[in-house]
Amino acid sequence: MSGLSARDIGHRVVVRHRLPGGQLTDVLGVLQSLDAESLVVRHADSTPYAVRLADISAAKPIPPLPLRPVDVEQLFLTTALGRPAVETSYVGQWLLRASEGWTGRANSLLPAGDPGMPLAEALKHTEAFYDERGLPPLALVRVGTTLDAEFRQQGWVESRPGESDALVLLTSLDLVNGVPAYEVEVNDHPDADWYGTAFEGEVPAPAPAVMEGAPKAVFASIREGGKVVAVGRGSMTGHWLGIDGVRVDPAYRRRGLATAVLQGLARWSGAQGGRRTYLEVLESNAAAVSTYLSLGYAEAYRYRYLTSR
Structure with a gap:
């Protein structure tokens, strides 16, 4: 075996090893333990895989899964789907959320995707939605994005200027x-x-x-x-x-x-x-x-x- 040592315990690794039938296979996950005879890799499903060192043909540490731009876009919407608001509506693909004022996430616009109309018009629809419910018009906007700048150009400002960024x-x-x-x-x-x-x-x-x-x-x-x-x-x-x-x-x-x-x-x-x-x-x-x-x-x-x- 090459490339792994005790200092890799707790980190992601890939281990190529030979099965009893002779074919080679890979196991990927976190190195859970390593001794003179074998190692254990823990997979994403929590299953521990024990592999004899004698059966390993190659092993090395690997970095975490890379986050692509498309993953960020997917995650932005996923955060809303994982904790849905009491009431929702849409402006094109933009998601409007209301929950009687409890939490910012559940009472704000999530501008993900295409609103299907000019920005100024979409924002007027947003304001009307929250006005009808007696709530302040809020938008959850990623810091530093083009959309962040465009909202500000339309006169939108920080609703919580003394609060730090949400990560x-x-x-x-x-x-x-x-x-x-x-x-x-x-x-x-x-x-x-x-x-x-x-x-x-x-x-x-x-x-x-x-x-x-x-x-x-x-x-x-x-x-x-x-x-x-x-x-x-x-x-x-x-x-x-x-x-x-x-x-x-x-x-x-x-x-x-x-x-x-x-x-x-x-x-x-x-x-x-x-x-x-x-x-x-x-x-x-x-x-x-x-x-x-x-x-x-x-x-x-x-x-x-x-x-x-």
Whole structure:
């Protein structure tokens, strides 16, 4: 075997090896362990593949899956499909979302695709949609894009000028689907205990419809002494796993519970055909950003909310 050593444990690798029948095959994933006799590679579906060193013809570390421009466009829309709003409408291909004002994502325009009309006209339709619902006209716009500049030329400005950029981070599923240090329950529906940990205080009225509205969503929780102390939500859109709603009871923080929730959701997703995972975090949340980067996440893009008022 060449190209791999103990320092590659935890990184993505490809291993070409010979099967009992003599044919060669490749296994790709994260190097989980390596000793004098064999190695173990963990695939995106969480399956560990043990390979004898004597059967390996070639092995080397590989970089994470590259993110192409088309992947960014797909991810931009995927984030909306993974957490749908209570009410939606369209201006051409642009997605209008409203959820009684709860969260910016669920109450903003997602300008993905072609609006089917001049920009100024599309923005007038956008303003009318939110005016009818008594909501401020918001647009979730990727920072630094041509569309960002065009919105600003039309008089749209930052709705939250004091807030940092929201980062959309992604990584390969096999980098974050290790075995959690805690037992993670994954259920199709959240219960009162889940909501009690996910929110500090009263649960906003639109929250259940938004959180439970995706076609394929699950709710993770960790219990200590019978009490739910950490939660998170996962949703599948194609091969993408979206993770949000991660929250740890303040009394139980700095124990790796958030990481365990993420790993539990990743392992669930792998069995569903997941290959990549994304999440969103404010750049100002330095502790969370540091944790996610250490797990292998990288920035796909960043966004801000713009408004015409």
